[in-house]
Amino acid sequence: MNKYNVVGVMSGTSLDGLDVVWSKLSFNKTWFYEIIHGKTYEYSTKWKSELENAHKLRARDLVFLDKKLGNYIWRKNQ
Secondary structure (H helix, E strand, O other): EEEEEEEEOOOOOOEEEEEEEEEEEOOOOOEEEEEEEEEEEOOOOOHHHHOOOOHOHHHHHHHHHHHHHHHHHHOOOO
């Protein structure tokens, strides 16, 4: 049987926050899962505004925002 500890991260279009979940997965002819812990980190007003307006950015600025969001996600998972 294969067993995995997995951290999932998601930010949906509602922009309510960054969703993080820790789950255990196992596979023995079929997949099973158990959610150990989950939390939503609410976006600040500034983050929400930046993400809402991302579609207006030029490609270069969108790349910078993507890296900035990646750093934010990394810090939340430390």
